[in-house]
Amino acid sequence: MTTVILKEIREQLLTQGYCIIPDVLDPSILHKLRQVTEGLLAQQSAEEIKRQRSTGSMISISVDPVFAELIAWPKALEGLASLGYADPRFTSGYVISKPSQSPRLFWHYDYACWDDPNGFGDVPQQLFLMYYLVDTTPENGCLRVIPGSHLKDNPLHAELEEAHSRQLAEATNMELPAFSLRPDEINVEVKAGDLVIGDSRILHASHSNESNERRTVITLWFHPDMQALTEPVQGFIAGMSTKVPEDWPQAAKEMMAPLLARYDGEVEPLKWNRHRPARGC
Ligand SMILES: O=C(O)CCC(=O)C(=O)O
Secondary structure (H helix, E strand, O other), rough: OOOOHHHHHHHHHHHOEEEEEOOOOHHHHHHHHHHHHHHHHHHHOHHHHHHHOOOOEEEHHHOOOOHHHHHHHHHHHHHHHHHOOOOOOEEEEEEEEOOOEEOEEEEEEOEEEEOOOOOOOOOOOOOOEEEHHHHHHHOOOOOOEEOOOOOOOOHOOOOOOOOOHHHHHHOOOOOOOOHHHOOOOOEEEOOOOOEEEEEEEOEEEEOEEEOOOOOEEEEEEEOOOOOHHOHHHHHHHOOOOOOOOOOOHHHHHHHHHHHHHOOOOOOOOOOOOOOOOOOOO
16 A cells, blocks of 8 residues: 555545555454354344344443454555554444345444534544445445544434434334435445545444344544644544453463553542534534
8 A cells, every 4th residue: 555545545544534454354253253243243132232233233242352352453554554553542342244134334423522622623633443344335235434523513413313222223214314315425345355544533323234244343442643633622532442351361462462551640530421513513
C-alpha cells in the first residue's frame, strides 16, 4: 500500500467518517474467529436473543482470549499507524451477529462524551474497528452509514432516541425513524477480513439479514490519540476500559498491555453522555 493511498484513506476517514483497509485478516485467524464466535453464539439464551433482536447479539470480547490476538493484530495496528495513529488505545469490543432472517440494525452513533467542548472536533476521538467474518452485501445485512454525519447535523439526529434502548434493541416497532431507509445513506460492502474503521460519531445502521447464513461482525473500540485529548476525556476513556480477565493466558495479557487505555491523573473524568447536541451546521 503506498502512502498516497493511505493519505486518501485518511482523508476519507476525516471527512466522510469511515474508511476501509482491505484484506487485514488472514484465513487462519478468520477460521479461528468463526469457530469461537459460533460457539459463543450457540450458548446465547432465548432471553438474550430476544433482547438483542436488532443487533443480533452483544457479547463482550472479554469472554475469550482469542480476541487479544485480534485486538493486537499487527496488520491492523500498522494500518492505524499509516493513518497517523501510532499509539492507539483499546477500550472494549463486542461480537455482533445477525442471524439469518433478522431485522435491520437501528440508526445510531456511539460517541458518549458530548460534554467535551471538543466533541465536534475535526479529529476523531474514538474509532470503531469492524471485522466482518463473511462477505457482506445489502442482502445479508451489510453496514450502512451516512457520510459526513460525524461532523454535520443530519435531519435524522433529531428523530433518534437513545441508542441501544430496549425498544430499539428488541426491534418491536420497525416504523420508528431509527429503522428507516435514508436518502443519504450508503452501503458499506466488504469482504471477510477487510477492516472497516469509523468515527464513533457517524450515523450507522445495517440492513436486515435476508440470507440463510449468519452475518457476524466483531467491533473493537479504539482511541486513536488519547494523549491529544484533555484529562477529563482521558479519564472518561480509561473508565470505559474492559478489564483483562485474570485467568487469561499470560501471552494474551502481554499482547493487550501496551494497548490498554489508562489515565493516571487526578482530574475528575467527564460523565457518560450519549445525547448529541445540535451543532447548528
Ligand atoms: O452490525 C453491524 O453491522 C454494525 C454494528 C454496530 O453498529 C456497532 O458495533 O456499533
